[in-house]
Amino acid sequence: MIWYPYQQMKTMKDPYKIIDAEGVWLYTEDNRMIDSVSSWWSVIHGYKHPALTEAIRSQADRFSHVMLGGLTHDPVQKLSDKLENWLPGDLDCCFFSDSGSVAVEVALKMALQYYVNLGDQKRTKILSLTNAYHGDTFKTMEVGDDEDYHFILEAYGPSPSVIHVPTQIPALEKAFELCHEELNCMIVEPLLQGAGGMRMYELSFLKRARELCDQYGVLLIFDEVATGFGRTGHRFVADQVLPDILVLGKALTGGYIGHAVTVASRRVYNGFYDDDPNKALMHGPTFMGNALACSAALTSIELFEQEDYLSKIRRIEEITRREMEGFSDPRVREVRIMGGCVCIEVYDPSVLKGYQQFAYKRGVFSRPFLNYLYAMVPYVIQEGELVQVLQTAREWFQTGPSR
Ligand SMILES: *Cc1c(COP(=O)(O)O)cnc(C)c1O
Numbered sequence: 316m317i318w319y320p321y322q323q324m325k326t327m328k329d330p331y332k333i334i335d336a337e338g339v340w341l342y343t344e345d346n347r348m349i350d351s352v353s354s355w356w357s358v359i360h361g362y363k364h365p366a367l368t369e370a371i372r373s374q375a376d377r378f379s380h381v382m383l384g385g386l387t388h389d390p391v392q393k394l395s396d397k398l399e400n401w402l403p404g405d406l407d408c409c410f411f412s413d414s415g416s417v418a419v420e421v422a423l424k425m426a427l428q429y430y431v432n433l434g435d436q437k438r439t440k441i442l443s444l445t446n447a448y449h450g451d452t453f454k455t456m457e458v459g460d461d462e463d464y465h466f467i468l469e470a471y472g473p474s475p476s477v478i479h480v481p482t483q484i485p486a487l488e489k490a491f492e493l494c495h496e497e498l499n500c501m502i503v504e505p506l507l508q509g510a511g512g513m514r515m516y517e518l519s520f521l522k523r524a525r526e527l528c529d530q531y532g533v534l535l536i537f538d539e540v541a542t543g544f545g546r547t548g549h550r551f552v553a554d555q556v557l558p559d560i561l562v563l564g565k566a567l568t569g570g571y572i573g574h575a576v577t578v579a580s581r582r583v584y585n586g587f588y589d590d591d592p593n594k595a596l597m598h599g600p601t602f603m604g605n606a607l608a609c610s611a612a613l614t615s616i617e618l619f620e621q622e623d624y625l626s627k628i629r630r631i632e633e634i635t636r637r638e639m640e641g642f643s644d645p646r647v648r649e650v651r652i653m654g655g656c657v658c659i660e661v662y663d664p665s666v667l668k669g670y671q672q673f674a675y676k677r678g679v680f681s682r683p684f685l686n687y688l689y690a691m692v693p694y695v696i697q698e699g700e701l702v703q704v705l706q707t708a709r710e711w712f713q714t715g716p717s718r
Pocket of ligand 1: 413414415416417419448449450451504509510538539540541542564565
């Protein structure tokens, strides 16, 4: 049997069984629906894209996977060259892994070992944000602050090595003032906190974080697993404020095969580059640099560039603002829009109960969580399809819930 994610198996309703998918559409036996969450924010080019399918197929004709321990191959070399050229600043050194959580683990390990390698054993603390989400493995849960995952705090108590601050500059300055001697790194989901509730904050906060990190020699890590590849309207938030380590996942392969990458600046890389074998980065996921995933990622990036995805995302934001204009409801706390993300936050989560089935009947797949009804659509969505997604949400508040 299948043990499904984030579900009480005893009370879970049957999942929709998908038999085919193309563009923004998911097909069940008797219905079709627009995937308004892009399979956890990853399928930016839509399903069954001919170029992505072909990239995987032609690589599979040669080989699907060889390990990077003592071996290398064209797809992984081409992808790392591409990322080195495409990413801002000196974010040049690509460490691949099979999921976003692992890539965040690698980023934290890099940051912690960086200072050990430099002979500084005092810097052991990690600064992170309230409502942060960085993955489901143990260290990522520890730096995270998502209500769904608080069992770890109840079971083990708050982590002595993680300090959480809200996305407000005075609180940030205070944390640096108090702890800078022990601070190793700061990790953030820049501009948009996803699983912690689609919370949006100002670029000025990140600019100040960069200044403080420079002032006190603290490494800045951007977890752009969700925000990367245009979701905030920026290609990467790292284009605006340069981190020392950047983590990408989800849309890296266009959502076709799980893969992620931790990209280090030259400075971080040089902290490991030495004759001493003890200064090496001791990590190596079995499927890092998977050839099918790298081929898909390379093609995904080419599509992103050639078809001017940033203008597609601007259009999505414009249509979203237009369609949500004038929308208000006493049960709604706030409507937030940024790039290719829209979130309707309600006061009471029970208001969203039944929405998934309501949307299904109207040809939209949606997966609200807690107090958040959101959409992060594939960038290839047509105007009419996007309007359908947004109107379905508005209609729910007009006719849906019986109160
Ligand atoms: C989804 C996500 C992760 C975890 O990625 P997985 O591939 O699910 O392990 C980490 N950080 C952020 C910001 C995410 O949204």
